[in-house]
Each structure stands twice: as structure tokens, then as C-alpha cells.
Amino acid sequence: MTDEHTKPKKQAQPEDVPGASGGWETSRRGMLKALVSLPFVGAFAYNYLRKRAADDTKKRAILEELGVTEGPAFIPEAISKPPSERVRLGIIGFGGEGESLIRHAGFAHPDWVEEQRKSAAENPANKALEVYLSQEDLNVAITAVCDVFDVRADRGIAASQVDVRPGGGGANPPAKRYRHYADLLQSGDVDAVIIATPDHWHSLMTTAAVAEGVHVYCEKCLTRTEEEARAVYDAVKPSDIVFQLGHQNRQSEAHNKARDVIDANILGPITLVEGTTNRNTPWGAWVWDIHEQGNPQTIDWDLFQGPAPNKVPFNLERFFRWRCWYDYGTGLSGDLLSHEYDGVNQILQVGIPKSCVASGGLYYFKDGRDVPDVFQAVYEYPDRELTFVYSATLANGNYRGLAFMGHDATMRVSGSLTVTADSDSTRYKKKIEDGVIDTSRAMFTYRPGFKGIDAVTSATEEYFVSRGLLYTYRGGRRVSAYHLLIGEWLDVIRNGGETSCNIDRAFEEAITCHMATRSFKEGRKVTWDPTRRRIV
Amino acid sequence: MHRTQDIARKLAALQHLGFERVADPGVATESTRVGRGSHMVTARRPSMGTLVSVSTLAPSPARAEEAIGRAFEEMDRLVAIFSRYEHDSAISALNEHGRLDGSPPELAGVVERSLVYHTLSRGAFDVSIAPVLDLFVASPGGTPTAGEMRDALEVVGASGVAVDGRRVNFARPGMRITLDGIAKGFIVDAIADVLRRHKVHDHLINAGGDIRTSGRKQGRRPWTVAVQHPAKDGSYPDTIHLSDGAVATSGMYEHYFDRDQLIHHIVDGTTGQSPDECASVSVTAPTAMAADALSTTVFVLGPTAGIPFVEGLPGCECLIIDREGRQRRSRGWKSAGAVTGGEEGEV
Known part of the structure; x- marks a missing residue:
């Protein structure tokens, strides 16, 4: 954009401008015409020429005269009717993830509400409670809770009857506790169920829910094994239930913007994608708290183990830190590779890879676990002429993010998004040479994390603008991704349609993760046979 | 020497930042339900050397998308008028011939308004600066001589621009104008007008930092x-x-x-x-x-x-x-x- 310049030697006094040299200069009549034809500008001119020192009161008066007000000028159209039916929701597994999901469905535990209230009083920047209360009322009732740990089941029941709720909804009757998930599913008390248990239970619970016609929101990873993934897919696919895999990245604004970048072919041919995990804390390595009330009397250990391949005596570490063992999950594959892959699949729609080679080891957290803490997997997509590399360590915090590498540019996606031109790009060669594009800086950035900001005003930037996109989370409102994902699931239950992470996407992800696990465990390259639907 | 050449190159590049037309623009649109009967529809398109985004809050995604599509059509039409880098644009014809009879009303209108700002600002805002900018680009090494600059300044001065109806004249040969400092805003306003005509009253338009808002976003905020x-x-x-x-x-x-x-x-x-x-x-x-x-x-x-x-x-x-x-x-x-x-x- 070319801006203007000043020329004091030619600065005209207002009375100097019109009519000075016949028809070549702006005439007084022309000026008046211009002012008359341009109400805002005319008002500016009138005010400036006659009363340069207009005060705020005068400005407001003129604004009113012009019909320009600073307040709302528009009343939105009538709100459509609310979701017609209340969905009766059950929760299986009320651990950390389960409690979080239920909170985002509109049922925070009373202790959490109180903690956040105190925290906000001490620190106004803490908006967690405000965000919770501003969530859309999803019109659900928590009618059933299932957990093998008494303490957590009690917390679930308390949350189900909380009276501090989005939309000002009052307290609901307490949820009923079920010790066994099958009883919950067969009770007739639930229309839909959230499964937030360790992975080794997902398959049995989901297929049982399908049999009962209960809709399912299942946390990732879909299953612990390939065979279980196939069983779940075969059960869900032909059924009428609505299935959603719990991948909140599906609701990430940055991921959505990344799709825009891909659709616009800004990166050129993409040949390499690198997804990474870097964590460097015990908590990040699944060394989670062991509850002080956890003991054989409060935990149904046999029920917890259930379909786990190796049965062991009661073990608090295994119960509270289950991700550290292959008996219950798939380690980095299912927990964190799944996130990276889901981002790639969401943005590029790559599907199941042709092959995978994985390696790694247990090099740092030698605490009895059997899953690796350093893990790498290389996937090939020959049909897409693309390699996806996943690289992870739980013993280093050097954040590397998710990078899409094209011939013309690299896009990095995390909470934000940046696109940087490649210095040897063909597409941008001319603009790089002309200095329009600086390859040392991002030519496109998007930061969705600035709360409530809808747009940024700035001088026009480089070719593709580094911001200028809307910073809405959803309509300018910060809304949790969990809430959106659950809301989408409930919306599809009520109104039909497709969830963003349906059983097809869930199956692709599960197989992709299991390919890495198989390759690592077997020490060989594995491939996907799409005809037989087998990892070979 | 390399440095001055670099400056010239960057100046040349800069000239094309303001108002280039995008030959094959792709529109990225997303629609998100943000409440009961309320959808946020956002569409983005490269144009005017930047990304132009339009975000609307409407009960009907279809109505919003229709309105945005019409607004982008209007944007394309206007960009074709105001781009100095399109040889067949109206402003190019004006700059080439020093006068334009039967100018598109939008061009005459914006020139007329630019003259008002020129007067209001006592010359600080001057669309006739184009020859000086062109001189930077054309000068060997990017550094014009004092004589060249003096000559260029001789044809600068918006008081030498006249608008009479749909006729726009320059007072002196060699005068040229650039509307890059005002036309983008004008186009943003035109987009807003189209949205309003289609009864999409709640919207935000962002053309690379030039922003126009109307109504409110979700939550009536x-x-x-x-x-x-x-x-x-x-x-x-x-x-x-x-x-x-x-x-x-x-x-x-x-x-x-x-x-x-x-x-x-x-x-x-x-x-x-x-x-x-x-x-x-x-x-x-x-x-x-x-x-x-x-x-x-x-x-x-x-x-x-x-x-x-x-x-x-x-x-x-x-x-x-x-x-x-x-x-x-x-x-x-x-x-x-x-x-x-x-x-x-x-x-």
C-alpha cells in the first residue's frame, strides 16, 4: 500500500484551494459538492474548518446528528428454539479426563467451582469459572456414573447435581452409580455415554454401547490393539449410534486455519511432515498423583484389569499411572502420536499410511514402566508422495511443534500457526528477490490464543499478511475445545449429520498408532494391507 | 552499489503491494454454529495485496455466504478500477492521459473525497504523490538526483486535480495519482454496504488491518x-x-x-x-x-x-x-x- 506524503511548501490554506486557477483546480463549488455528497466527510470538513477545537460534547452532538452512535445499532434476530430434547448422559471413568469432560458438558464438581471462585477473587486474570459459566447450556443431564474407584464415582455424582451451571440451569437429581459399565448401558437411564477409561476397556465398552443403542463419545486412543479397533469399527459403522472420538484438536482454530493454507496451496508440494512431542516433567511422562484414599477397599482392582492381557496383584502405580504399561494403553503411540497424527489427518486427509518403521527406548523414566519414553515413527504415503515423521521424547522440553514442509513454504502449527517461505521456493522466487517476502520471517501468522480479539489493525504487511485473520475462538468467544466437541456430538445426536472425528477417522488413527506400536515391539517395518484390512 | 540496487528493487516491489489483483483467488469459507440459530460465517480471499476476511453472524449460513459472495464480487469490480498496476484499469487510463471523461463514478468519487482530505490536512494527504514514488522505482540505484526529485515535485500537488461530475482532469502534464491510501478503505466500506443490502447486519471486514465493523458479535458484544x-x-x-x-x-x-x-x-x-x-x-x-x-x-x-x-x-x-x-x-x-x-x- 502506498501512502501519501506531506508537502509543506504546497500546503494550502483552506481558502487557497478552491477556484485559484480556473477549471484545473478544485473549485469552491466542487468542494461544496463534495462535502454535500459525502455526509461524514462533509461533517468533518465543516467541523474542522469552522471549529477546529471541537470538544467531545460537540463531537457527540454531531455524531448524533449524523445518526452515528457508539452503542449497539442492531438487534439480532430471534433466537431459534433450544435443543428440543434433554440428553441423558452417562460417564464411564471419572478420572481426570472424565471429570474434565463432564465439566465441559456443563457439570463442574462443586469443589472446582469453589476453587475457581477463590482463584478469580485473588487473580482476576483467571477466567476459568467465567468461561465455564458462559458456555452454552447443552441441555443434558448426567444420569449415570461408573467408576471402579469409589472416590471418583462420588465426585461424579456430586458433579451431576451441581447448582452452578452454564445458562443458570438449576441442580439436577444426582446421577446413579453403577459399578459395572454393562449395568449402566443396560439400565435405560442413558441416551449417550462418555467413555474416559484406560484404553484397554474402550473396545468392550463401545461395542456394548452400540448393542444397547447408546451413543458414544470415546476418548482416544480408540483401542489398545488393532483387533479391537477392527471390532469397534465393525460394530459402530453399520449402527445408528453417533460416535465421536475425543480429539479436541478437531476444534482447534489453528488447525482450521491450517486447512485454509493448504487449500490455497500456499506451501506448494508437501513432501515431509514432522510431528513432535517434547515433555520434560514426571507429570508429562504420566507419573500422576496416587490418591491417598486409593486402596483395595476403594478400588475394584479385578474390574479395572478386566481385559488387560497380564493380570497382576493390586498395584496403585498401575491404577493411577496406567499409561506407563502396555497392558492398559499404547504409551506414546496412543496418547500423543495420536494427537499429532490427528492434526495431520485433519489438515491433509492422509488416511492410513502404507508403511511404518518405529524405534525408541526406555532411557530416562526407569520406574518400572514398559512403554518407551523416547519414540520415533516414520510413515510413508507413496500415493501422496509424502512422509510423516513422528519424533518424541519425555525427557526434553525443546518444543518443536508440527511442521508441514512444502517446496515453497513451511507451515508450523501448534496453538498458533506460521507460514514461512522457503528461500529456494519456485512460486515465491520473484517476490523473494524483490524483497516482498523475507524468508527469515513468517509471512503468515495466526494466533488464536488472544482471548476475545476479533481482528488486528496493522499497516498492510507482506504478501500474505501476518495476521489480519479473525481471532475468534468461536464467534469471538473463548470456548473450550472439549465443550465444542461434546456439543458437536450432542448436536449430531439431536439433528443428524457427521461428527468431526467419526468412526472412520477414529479407525484411521487407531490403525496408524498401532502400526507404530507393532513396528516398535516387533522391530520391523510394518505395512497396511487395505484389502484385508490388516497390519502385516 | 548493491545496497542502492536493493533499495530500488524493494521500492519496485512495494509498488505492487498496494493494489494488485489476484488472478486466481481462492475463497476459504467456514461456518460455525455459535449458538441456537446463530452461525458465524467467515470467508477469506487474497486481494489488494493482502488477505481480505469477512466474518458475519447470521441466523442462516446460506444467507451469509450469499452476501459474502456478492460482496467479494463487488470487491473484485472495484479493485479493477483502482489498481494502478492493471493497464486497463480506470486509474491507469487517467494517469496515462491526464484526464478521463466518463470515469467510473467510484473513481471520480474517491478522487473527490481524496481532495477533501487533502484540504483538511493542508496537503499532508496527497494522492498526487505518485510521480515521486515512481521516481524512486525508476531511478538508478533507487536514489534519484536532486534535480530529478525537484522535477517530480513540480507535478505533485492535489490542487492540480479537478473533478467535475464523471470527468477527472490533471492540471499539468506528467501528473499521476495513487489512491492506494484511501481506496482500500473505500472498498471495505463497499463490502459493508453489500452485506447490509443483504440484511447481514452483524459483520466484521478486515482487509489487511483496515477494519470495518457493524452490529455485534455473538452475545451481543x-x-x-x-x-x-x-x-x-x-x-x-x-x-x-x-x-x-x-x-x-x-x-x-x-x-x-x-x-x-x-x-x-x-x-x-x-x-x-x-x-x-x-x-x-x-x-x-x-x-x-x-x-x-x-x-x-x-x-x-x-x-x-x-x-x-x-x-x-x-x-x-x-x-x-x-x-x-x-x-x-x-x-x-x-x-x-x-x-x-x-x-x-x-x-
Whole structure:
């Protein structure tokens, strides 16, 4: 954009401008015409020429005269009717993830509400409670809770009857506790169920829910094994239930913007994608708290183990830190590779890879676990002429993010998004040479994390603008991704349609993760046979 | 030598930033249900050397998408009129021949309005600066001689531009104009007009930082616009709430011609140097065209003259950030607070 310049030697006094040299200069009549034809500008001119020192009161008066007000000028159209039916929701597994999901469905535990209230009083920047209360009322009732740990089941029941709720909804009757998930599913008390248990239970619970016609929101990873993934897919696919895999990245604004970048072919041919995990804390390595009330009397250990391949005596570490063992999950594959892959699949729609080679080891957290803490997997997509590399360590915090590498540019996606031109790009060669594009800086950035900001005003930037996109989370409102994902699931239950992470996407992800696990465990390259639907 | 060539190259590149037409624009549209019977529909398209986004809140995604599509059509039509880099554009014809009879009404109208701003600003806003800019590009090494500059300045002066109905004339041979400092705002306003005609009253239009808002966003709250920090350090020195209005920013932080970062794209034609007091100027106004023109004007005037100038205009306010990072505001600038860091969502 070319801006203007000043020329004091030619600065005209207002009375100097019109009519000075016949028809070549702006005439007084022309000026008046211009002012008359341009109400805002005319008002500016009138005010400036006659009363340069207009005060705020005068400005407001003129604004009113012009019909320009600073307040709302528009009343939105009538709100459509609310979701017609209340969905009766059950929760299986009320651990950390389960409690979080239920909170985002509109049922925070009373202790959490109180903690956040105190925290906000001490620190106004803490908006967690405000965000919770501003969530859309999803019109659900928590009618059933299932957990093998008494303490957590009690917390679930308390949350189900909380009276501090989005939309000002009052307290609901307490949820009923079920010790066994099958009883919950067969009770007739639930229309839909959230499964937030360790992975080794997902398959049995989901297929049982399908049999009962209960809709399912299942946390990732879909299953612990390939065979279980196939069983779940075969059960869900032909059924009428609505299935959603719990991948909140599906609701990430940055991921959505990344799709825009891909659709616009800004990166050129993409040949390499690198997804990474870097964590460097015990908590990040699944060394989670062991509850002080956890003991054989409060935990149904046999029920917890259930379909786990190796049965062991009661073990608090295994119960509270289950991700550290292959008996219950798939380690980095299912927990964190799944996130990276889901981002790639969401943005590029790559599907199941042709092959995978994985390696790694247990090099740092030698605490009895059997899953690796350093893990790498290389996937090939020959049909897409693309390699996806996943690289992870739980013993280093050097954040590397998710990078899409094209011939013309690299896009990095995390909470934000940046696109940087490649210095040897063909597409941008001319603009790089002309200095329009600086390859040392991002030519496109998007930061969705600035709360409530809808747009940024700035001088026009480089070719593709580094911001200028809307910073809405959803309509300018910060809304949790969990809430959106659950809301989408409930919306599809009520109104039909497709969830963003349906059983097809869930199956692709599960197989992709299991390919890495198989390759690592077997020490060989594995491939996907799409005809037989087998990892070979 | 290499340095001066570099400057010339960057100047040439800069000329094409303002208003290039995109040959094959792709539209990215997304629709998100944000409440009961309420959808946020956002569409983005490269145009005018930037990404233009339109975000609307409407009960019907189809209605919003239809309105946005019509608005983008209108944008394309207007860009074709105002682009100096399209040989068949109306403004190119005007610059080539020094007069244009039967000008598109939009061109005559914007030229006419630019003359009003020229008068209001006592010459600080001058669309006839084009020959000086062209001289920078054409000069060997990017540095025109004093004689060349003097000659160029002889044909600069918006008082030599006349508009009579749909006829636009230049007073002297060799005069040329650029409307890049005002036409983008005009086009943003035109987009808003199309949206309103289609009864999409709640919307935000963002053309690379030139922003126009109408109505409110979800929750009947005003739109929130952040001001870019000149250092682009990830923070926003201020935010404002807008319901029906516009904001635009002129800054020296986007394009430098020299490695010392002294010469940027806003050049004082009398000295050949850039105004050095302001790092950025943001102006709020009832229309995007006004905000667009006034932000450049205030940048040129500097804080001492620029702030009183804006305070004399109804509905207009400004925020200036100087090269030391200090903020100066007009009396009526309504701050909604700075944003100093990103707040990650719970994902």
C-alpha cells in the first residue's frame, strides 16, 4: 500500500484551494459538492474548518446528528428454539479426563467451582469459572456414573447435581452409580455415554454401547490393539449410534486455519511432515498423583484389569499411572502420536499410511514402566508422495511443534500457526528477490490464543499478511475445545449429520498408532494391507 | 552499489503491494454454529495485496455466504478500477492521459473525497504523490538526483486535480495519482454496504488491518480489535471495542527500503525521507475510507499536529505509538486494555 506524503511548501490554506486557477483546480463549488455528497466527510470538513477545537460534547452532538452512535445499532434476530430434547448422559471413568469432560458438558464438581471462585477473587486474570459459566447450556443431564474407584464415582455424582451451571440451569437429581459399565448401558437411564477409561476397556465398552443403542463419545486412543479397533469399527459403522472420538484438536482454530493454507496451496508440494512431542516433567511422562484414599477397599482392582492381557496383584502405580504399561494403553503411540497424527489427518486427509518403521527406548523414566519414553515413527504415503515423521521424547522440553514442509513454504502449527517461505521456493522466487517476502520471517501468522480479539489493525504487511485473520475462538468467544466437541456430538445426536472425528477417522488413527506400536515391539517395518484390512 | 540496487528493487516491489489483483483467488469459507440459530460465517480471499476476511453472524449460513459472495464480487469490480498496476484499469487510463471523461463514478468519487482530505490536512494527504514514488522505482540505484526529485515535485500537488461530475482532469502534464491510501478503505466500506443490502447486519471486514465493523458479535458484544505492536513482539499495546465503525493503521514497521530501517514506505516528498516520529498510527472513524486516509495523514503530520487534527473530526480518534514505544492518544480514544500475551485455549 502506498501512502501519501506531506508537502509543506504546497500546503494550502483552506481558502487557497478552491477556484485559484480556473477549471484545473478544485473549485469552491466542487468542494461544496463534495462535502454535500459525502455526509461524514462533509461533517468533518465543516467541523474542522469552522471549529477546529471541537470538544467531545460537540463531537457527540454531531455524531448524533449524523445518526452515528457508539452503542449497539442492531438487534439480532430471534433466537431459534433450544435443543428440543434433554440428553441423558452417562460417564464411564471419572478420572481426570472424565471429570474434565463432564465439566465441559456443563457439570463442574462443586469443589472446582469453589476453587475457581477463590482463584478469580485473588487473580482476576483467571477466567476459568467465567468461561465455564458462559458456555452454552447443552441441555443434558448426567444420569449415570461408573467408576471402579469409589472416590471418583462420588465426585461424579456430586458433579451431576451441581447448582452452578452454564445458562443458570438449576441442580439436577444426582446421577446413579453403577459399578459395572454393562449395568449402566443396560439400565435405560442413558441416551449417550462418555467413555474416559484406560484404553484397554474402550473396545468392550463401545461395542456394548452400540448393542444397547447408546451413543458414544470415546476418548482416544480408540483401542489398545488393532483387533479391537477392527471390532469397534465393525460394530459402530453399520449402527445408528453417533460416535465421536475425543480429539479436541478437531476444534482447534489453528488447525482450521491450517486447512485454509493448504487449500490455497500456499506451501506448494508437501513432501515431509514432522510431528513432535517434547515433555520434560514426571507429570508429562504420566507419573500422576496416587490418591491417598486409593486402596483395595476403594478400588475394584479385578474390574479395572478386566481385559488387560497380564493380570497382576493390586498395584496403585498401575491404577493411577496406567499409561506407563502396555497392558492398559499404547504409551506414546496412543496418547500423543495420536494427537499429532490427528492434526495431520485433519489438515491433509492422509488416511492410513502404507508403511511404518518405529524405534525408541526406555532411557530416562526407569520406574518400572514398559512403554518407551523416547519414540520415533516414520510413515510413508507413496500415493501422496509424502512422509510423516513422528519424533518424541519425555525427557526434553525443546518444543518443536508440527511442521508441514512444502517446496515453497513451511507451515508450523501448534496453538498458533506460521507460514514461512522457503528461500529456494519456485512460486515465491520473484517476490523473494524483490524483497516482498523475507524468508527469515513468517509471512503468515495466526494466533488464536488472544482471548476475545476479533481482528488486528496493522499497516498492510507482506504478501500474505501476518495476521489480519479473525481471532475468534468461536464467534469471538473463548470456548473450550472439549465443550465444542461434546456439543458437536450432542448436536449430531439431536439433528443428524457427521461428527468431526467419526468412526472412520477414529479407525484411521487407531490403525496408524498401532502400526507404530507393532513396528516398535516387533522391530520391523510394518505395512497396511487395505484389502484385508490388516497390519502385516 | 548493491545496497542502492536493493533499495530500488524493494521500492519496485512495494509498488505492487498496494493494489494488485489476484488472478486466481481462492475463497476459504467456514461456518460455525455459535449458538441456537446463530452461525458465524467467515470467508477469506487474497486481494489488494493482502488477505481480505469477512466474518458475519447470521441466523442462516446460506444467507451469509450469499452476501459474502456478492460482496467479494463487488470487491473484485472495484479493485479493477483502482489498481494502478492493471493497464486497463480506470486509474491507469487517467494517469496515462491526464484526464478521463466518463470515469467510473467510484473513481471520480474517491478522487473527490481524496481532495477533501487533502484540504483538511493542508496537503499532508496527497494522492498526487505518485510521480515521486515512481521516481524512486525508476531511478538508478533507487536514489534519484536532486534535480530529478525537484522535477517530480513540480507535478505533485492535489490542487492540480479537478473533478467535475464523471470527468477527472490533471492540471499539468506528467501528473499521476495513487489512491492506494484511501481506496482500500473505500472498498471495505463497499463490502459493508453489500452485506447490509443483504440484511447481514452483524459483520466484521478486515482487509489487511483496515477494519470495518457493524452490529455485534455473538452475545451481543461489540467486536474487539487489537492494535498491532510496531515491534510485532506478539503483544498488542491496546485493544478497542467497535460496534459500528472502522479502524485502520499506518505504520513504518512493515516495509523498509534500507538496512538501517530508516526509510520506509511512507515518504515525505519534501525531504525524500520518511517521517520519523511515529512508528504506527491507528485511527478510528465512522468509515473505513476515513480511517484509511486519516491514519496516513496523521502519520505524516506527527503527534503534535496529528492529534489535534483528529480531535477536530467528529467520530474520529487516534492512537500513536512513537519510535520509542510511547503511546499518545486523542482524548476520546476508548481503550479496552492491552494484551500482553497469548492465552492458550484448553486444547
